[in-house]
Amino acid sequence: MRMRRIRNSKILREMTKETSLRVSDFIYPLFVVEGVGIKKEIPSMPEIYHFSVDKLEEEIRELEELGIRAVILFGLPDHKDSHGSGAYDENGIIQKAVRKIKEISDILVITDVCMCEYTDHGHCGILDNSGNVNNDKTIDYIAKIALSHAKAGADVIAPSDMMDFRVRKIREVLDENSYDHIPIMAYSAKFASNYYGPFRDAADSAPAFGDRKTYQMDYHNSDEALREVSLDLDEDADFIIVKPALAYLDIIRRVKDNFNTNLVAYNVSGEYSMVKYAIKEGLVSEDIIYESLIGIKRAGAKMIISYHAKEMARKLKGE
Numbered sequence: 001m002r003m004r005r006i007r008n009s010k011i012l013r014e015m016t017k018e019t020s021l022r023v024s025d026f027i028y029p030l031f032v033v034e035g036v037g038i039k040k041e042i043p044s045m046p047e048i049y050h051f052s053v054d055k056l057e058e059e060i061r062e063l064e065e066l067g068i069r070a071v072i073l074f075g076l077p078d079h080k081d082s083h084g085s086g087a088y089d090e091n092g093i094i095q096k097a098v099r100k101i102k103e104i105s106d107i108l109v110i111t112d113v114c115m116c117e118y119t120d121h122g123h124c125g126i127l128d129n130s131g132n133v134n135n136d137k138t139i140d141y142i143a144k145i146a147l148s149h150a151k152a153g154a155d156v157i158a159p160s161d162m163m164d165f166r167v168r169k170i171r172e173v174l175d176e177n178s179y180d181h182i183p184i185m186a187y188s189a190k191f192a193s194n195y196y197g198p199f200r201d202a203a204d205s206a207p208a209f210g211d212r213k214t215y216q217m218d219y220h221n222s223d224e225a226l227r228e229v230s231l232d233l234d235e236d237a238d239f240i241i242v243k244p245a246l247a248y249l250d251i252i253r254r255v256k257d258n259f260n261t262n263l264v265a266y267n268v269s270g271e272y273s274m275v276k277y278a279i280k281e282g283l284v285s286e287d288i289i290y291e292s293l294i295g296i297k298r299a300g301a302k303m304i305i306s307y308h309a310k311e312m313a314r315k316l317k318g319e
C-alpha cells in the first residue's frame, strides 16, 4: 500500500478531506461597554474591540456580510457591587445591547450569564462571610440574570459560573415565565485555566483575591468533566460547552464519544492572543489559525466560539 498515491493530487487531497469548517460553525464574542461612540481595541487581544451600544450596528452588519450567524455577548458595567446588581438590571449593559441587536438584526444572540464582570470582588457569585462563593445563593441570582436576558430578547442563555444546579434553576425560572422555548448553552466542563488571562483584562473580571478553583474544574481531570456534562444534560442543558479548547481536545473527544449532544468548544482568549502575537512576530504563518480550528473540529466540536471567527469567515470565503 502506498499512502502517497492520494496525497499526490490536490483534487484527491480535497476530495478525501475528513474535516472541514463552515462559517456557520462559528460564534463570535462581542464585548459591550457603557458610553457612546466607543470602538476601542482591547490591549490584550489584538483586533478585538470594546463597543458601546450605538457602535454595535456597524459591527453586526460586518458579521452579517461575512456570513457569521451567532454572537455571544459579554458586558462591562460602569457600576459594580457585592451582589452584581448590574447583571440583572433591566437597563444593564447586556440588556441594552440585546435589545439593540434584536431591533436591527436577526443574528442569533447568546448571552454569557455570570457575575464576575459585575461584582466588586470579581468572583462569579455571591460570597458568604468567609469569602467563599455560596452555591445556592448564587444560583438564585444566576437565574434572575438569565431571566432578565431573556426578557431583553436573548435567543440563548449561556451560564459560565460553574455553580451546581444552575442549569436546573435557570430552566425552572425560564419555564415559569413563559420562556420555555429559550435554549440553555451550559459551560459544563469549564476548567480553572490560565488561558483566560487576556479575557479578564478585556472584561475587567479578574478576582480581587484568590482564584476560581473552588468552582471551575481542576485541569488534571477528565472523568470529572464527563460527570459535569452528564449532570448538565440531566438538568436539560441544550448545548454543552467545553472550555478552553486547544489544551482540552481530549475532553472534547470524550464528550463527543460519550454523549449525543450539541457540543460547543470555546477557543478562549489566551489561545487567541498567543497565536496573534506569534503571527505578529513572524514566528508562525497565519495558517496556524485554520489548523488549530480544524483540530478543534476534528476532536468532535460541532460549533466553536472563537475570536478568530471573522478571519476564518474571510478565509473560507476566499476558498
Ligand code: PBG
Residues within 6 Å of the ligand: 112, 114, 116, 124, 160, 161, 195, 196, 197, 198, 199, 200, 205, 267, 268, 269, 270
Ligand atoms: C466568565 C467568563 C470567563 C470567560 C468566559 N466567561 C472568564 C473566567 O471564567 O474567568 C473566558 C473567556 C476567554 O478567556 O476567552 N465567567
Ligand code: ZN
Residues within 6 Å of the ligand: 114, 115, 116, 117, 123, 124, 160, 161
Ligand atoms: Zn464568571
